Amino acid sequence: MNRLPDFLIIGAQKSATSWLAQLLRQQSNVFIPEHELHFFNRYEPIAHYYKAFASAKPDQLVGEKTPDYLHLTTSQIARIRALLPQVRLIVVLRNPIERAWSQARMEISVVNKRQLTRRDLWKMALHVHLMRNRIRTAYAAALRRWLRFFPRDQLLVLFYEELRRDAAQQINRLFAFLGLPPLAVDHLEVLKKQRIWPSPELELPLLLRYLLIRRYCAETLALERMGWTVPQEWPRPEHLHLLQAAHPWLPIAAGICSALLSLVALPEHLLVSLGRYFPHLNLYRLYDQLQRWRFRRLESKKK
Secondary structure: OOOOOOEEEEEOOOOOHHHHHHHHHOOOOEEOOOOOOOHHHOOOOHHHHHHHOOOOOOOOEEEEEOHHHHHOOHHHHHHHHHHOOOOEEEEEEOOHHHHHHHHHHHHHHHHHOOOOOHHHHHHHHHHOOOHHHHHHHOHHHHHHHHHOOOOHHHEEEEEHHHHHHOHHHHHHHHHHHHOOOOOOHHHHHHHHOOOOOOOOOOOOOHHHHHHHHHHHHHHHHHHHHOOOOOOOOOOOHHHHHHHHHHOOOHHHHHHHHHHHHHHHHHHHHHHHHHHHHOHHHOOOOHHHHHHHHHHHHHHHHHO
16 A cells, blocks of 8 residues: 655754654654655655655554755645645744754865864855755745645644753654654653754854844744744844844944855855746755765865
């Protein structure tokens, strides 16, 4: 029998989705493929999707985890609705500043194949201005797109910060949402110590923190207007005012910095937008393909 997912973990990237999938994968009554499928980012035969779940047992709940799904276009979400009308959707949202910085740290470290240093800061500053970073932190717009096609009771939104503070409570919310029995506390304590795909450490500079607070205050307020209780540490106008009072030069410096970085990032913005709305051009994940090409060149030079 061809199986399709009962649930999807759709995002966000760098928000403990791999940890969550690993936790679910360890339950005998759940089946999740080991790798992200990205089926709905591309246009592939449905037979490829069936094959990913062929090993699932009849009594197992079937799911998949692809964090890029959160930011699919309306036409791509409509495709999911047509194929999986009853699917349950799971989203983990993280403080947008910390999520953006974590993605930048991870990707710049992978590109350079070494630990990060302060000389990488300009690359990091550019990365948080790239569309591939910004689009993954546009939570409110993404959730609005999904809610156009799925009722709210099919969507569970968890917050990364609450998972860290009280993992047991949040995991039991997840298990109840999926119709699974509660997880044993001792098993959860072991899992809490596991980190999957941790990003290299590098402190966020004051100027960049101010710039990102200014950008993502609206994200916090938009989610609250949609009815979610957002953790207090997320960017808020009062955080901006405190920094401006302590460092009056920040607004002008941030404006200049943002304008320059946005100008440099403009070609990438155009390319990503083109790839999103014209998926048949196969521009999806072009950045990753370019980096693999770069790694092959570096390896060939060493030989």
